[in-house]
Amino acid sequence: MVINSLDNKKIKKYASLKTNKGRIEHGLFLVEGMHLVEEAFKHNLLVDILLLEGDSLSFETNLEITYVTESILKKVSNLINYSNVIGICKTFNNKEIIGDKILLLDNIQDPGNLGTIIRSACAFNIDTIVLSNDTVDLYNDKVIRSTQGMLFHMNIVSHNLMDLIPKLKENGYMILGTNVHNGTLVSDVNPSKYALIMGNEGHGVKEEISVMCDKNLYIKMNKNCESLNVGVATSILLYELNKRSL
């Protein structure tokens, strides 16, 4: 199929996926660039492909390709330097928590931080990431770009953390928080089944969630600069928790 018109109904629908509202309405999200489109295809999430007329895909697919003009790509893309290919994907609707190593994110707001955390969680063998309902939208284009494709390699679900944590405790997960002044050195713990909670950039983990932690961890650092980016802090904790189990 070839579409040339910016007023085409399908194109208008896809352009609406740049907003959270559009993504919720249609249960779809966008990925840009050949690598991400191929990853989405491999993970059975791709429902349509917009490709610049005259170009070809770098992978084989049974999906029908929608060939479009530059101005259509520009309209649908989130980028100034838009790519020649945009994939339309189904949002994940998984609610199931799998595995023994869980990361809970309480109100992370920066899309780059969320993307970076997903990438690190993948590198350090987290099984499931749980997003609180007030965390930045997973399908935000900056989140997706920052994951560098790792989005598709991770089981990511959304839950109310206040309801979830007691259930995780019942199921034998050690609930880990962080506390610089009154915590255990992360290199001194080695839990086999855990849920680590990381909180908002400015305010940390909410007090009512923090009190549910079984143990608080801290990272050894210079006493005058006790402050790390939340993506960095999460990554170092996951790196340490993973190191001894490899």
Place this chain on the structure above:
Amino acid sequence: MVINSLDNKKIKKYASLKTNKGRIEHGLFLVEGMHLVEEAFKHNLLVDILLLEGDSLSFETNLEITYVTESILKKVSNLINYSNVIGICKTFNNKEIIGDKILLLDNIQDPGNLGTIIRSACAFNIDTIVLSNDTVDLYNDKVIRSTQGMLFHMNIVSHNLMDLIPKLKENGYMILGTNVHNGTLVSDVNPSKYALIMGNEGHGVKEEISVMCDKNLYIKMNKNCESLNVGVATSILLYELNKRSL
């Protein structure tokens, strides 16, 4: 002093500091928000303060304050939600490399990454950060915000890395690079005097620089997801190198 006019010569000069060109021309840069302005003052870098008429500073200073209107703050600020206070600071002009623990950054392009790296370098006791001449501008507002004030706690200089590295070698620094496939586990090294080189987000360290490394390090991670954000990778390496020396 009170300034009400958007056409005031000083305000025009300060607004030009939002661009790299303006910062180079005047040797000045902007910091926004009370915390950063106070940090700049403490480090003797502050030359002027723009404060919203009617507001007061949260710290004592002998500097004369320039009281301004909301529209002037809006004009000078980089933020949509501009702060009530903006500090005008002198750029650092230090060239001297101090200490035994040096971090070299080769063409880091993302301002958030550079800011995060400066913050982590501070937490993990790096003595000097050396920026290659093609690294993103240190005085970019996003870099400054991401450092969370740690910018003022670190000796940061710019050099041509190709010229600098042989001199560091002569002075007994072990030159450390990174290599996932052919490196030494970072937890297996413990150099007392080193320069760690981290490279560009997409392309890593330039080949001509990489060949000068004495040793390449790697971080233990899942073989299927061998990819970390450069801010995260740098932070984990610095965390490990620092851990044993505390």
